[in-house]
Amino acid sequence: MQDWKSISRQIKSFDIKSLARAISFVENEAEGHEDFLKSLEISTTPIIGITGPPGAGKSTLTDALIEHIVSLQKKVAVLCIDPSSPFNMGALLGDRIRMSEWYNNPNVYIRSLATRGSLGGLNPKIIEISDVIKTAGFDYIIIETVGVGQSEIEIVGLADVTVVAIVPEAGDEIQTMKAGLMEIADVFVVNKSDRPGADAFVNNLRQMLAPAFSTHSHELPIVKTIASQKKGIDELYYAIFNSLERISTNEKKFHLLTEKVWTLILKKRMKDIDKMNLLQEIKKHSTVNAFNLYEFVEKF
Numbered sequence: 029m030q031d032w033k034s035i036s037r038q039i040k041s042f043d044i045k046s047l048a049r050a051i052s053f054v055e056n057e058a059e060g061h062e063d064f065l066k067s068l069e070i071s072t073t074p075i076i077g078i079t080g081p082p083g084a085g086k087s088t089l090t091d092a093l094i095e096h097i098v099s100l101q102k103k104v105a106v107l108c109i110d111p112s113s114p115f116n117m118g119a120l121l122g123d124r125i126r127m128s129e130w131y132n133n134p135n136v137y138i139r140s141l142a143t144r145g146s147l148g149g150l151n152p153k154i155i156e157i158s159d160v161i162k163t164a165g166f167d168y169i170i171i172e173t174v175g176v177g178q179s180e181i182e183i184v185g186l187a188d189v190t191v192v193a194i195v196p197e198a199g200d201e202i203q204t205m206k207a208g209l210m211e212i213a214d215v216f217v218v219n220k221s222d223r224p225g226a227d228a229f230v231n232n233l234r235q236m237l238a239p240a241f242s243t244h245s246h247e248l249p250i251v252k253t254i255a256s257q258k259k260g261i262d263e264l265y266y267a268i269f270n271s272l273e274r275i276s277t278n279e280k281k282f283h284l285l286t287e288k289v290w291t292l293i294l295k296k297r298m299k300d301i302d303k304m305n306l307l308q309e310i311k312k313h314s315t316v317n318a319f320n321l322y323e324f325v326e327k328f
């Protein structure tokens with residue numbers, strides 16, 4: 029892979045194989061990947077982040093959203109960073125058969141990514157990979173991440189709209205729902221609304237969120253879905269679409285760019301710093317007491 033211009037051209041003409049190769053190239057940090065990244069003409073394809081606890085139905089929702097987007101004659105790329113997702117191999121047979129439909133659809137590109145021990149729980153190259161995809165002329169990019177650890181914080185810095193999927197729980201549990209998830213949502217999905225108590229849950233959620241959003245010009249959308257029956261998907265798409273319209277101001281875009289730049293600088297600066305190496309260095313000191321933390325850190 030040397031001729032970046034031609035690779036970029038191929039990606040632009042929707043050559044999925046070139047896209048897949050370019051992503052691997054960047055993910056593996058192969059020689060020349062930095063020049064390739066610099067040569068990219070990155071479009072403003074919106075990124076839809078879907079996060080939430082394991083089992084909430086994120087993959088099922090993603091599947092239904094793909095169907096909806098395709099039915100609108102639009103193209104969608106999906107990045108999946110959830111080891112238990114049906115987009116990966118750990119799926120039930122039924123799920124896999126359903127997903128395999130999309131693998132043969134020319135308007136859909138699905139790629140699952142490993143977390144590779146990244147701190148935040150997303151793939152360490154997620155920014156670069158999504159930018160490569162942004163050169164390919166998709167209408168949307170969906171990133172599914174499991175909402176544990178720091179991944180939900182990371183997705184906010186990356187996604188134009190963040191969808192948080194939760195399921196109806198007993199009234200008390202809603203109070204203890206991670207505050208983090210509350211703060212990051214642009215759109216709330218209460219999935220598995222076929223469960224008893226879904227309406228009460230939505231009402232509780234709405235009441236809970238009201239004070240937090242009284243300062244906003246709009247109410248936070250809460251969409252009820254039954255993803256497994258494709259119910260509520262129109263409404264979800266509409267809520268996402270509206271949210272994207274709202275953020276089409278430069279303000280949020282500059283904010284997102286800042287987040288990305290910050291993350292990339294951080295990674296660059298930390299590049300040669302490896303915890304195992306640090307441990308070996310530190311162990312060279314005879315005792316813990318003989319180790320001066322601040323002198324040691326000064327070297328960096």
Ligand SMILES: Nc1nc2c(ncn2[C@@H]2O[C@H](COP(=O)(O)OP(=O)(O)O)[C@@H](O)[C@H]2O)c(=O)[nH]1
Nearest residue numbers: 082083084085086087088219220221254255256
């Ligand atoms: N009853 C019910 N089950 C659902 C619904 N949506 C998804 N599921 C099921 O919930 C399980 C977890 O779904 P999945 O999409 O893999 O969740 P994820 O871990 O958040 O990606 C699967 O068995 C789905 O078939 C729903 O709306 N109602």
Ligand SMILES: [Mg+2]
Nearest residue numbers: 086087110113
């Ligand atoms: Mg999943």
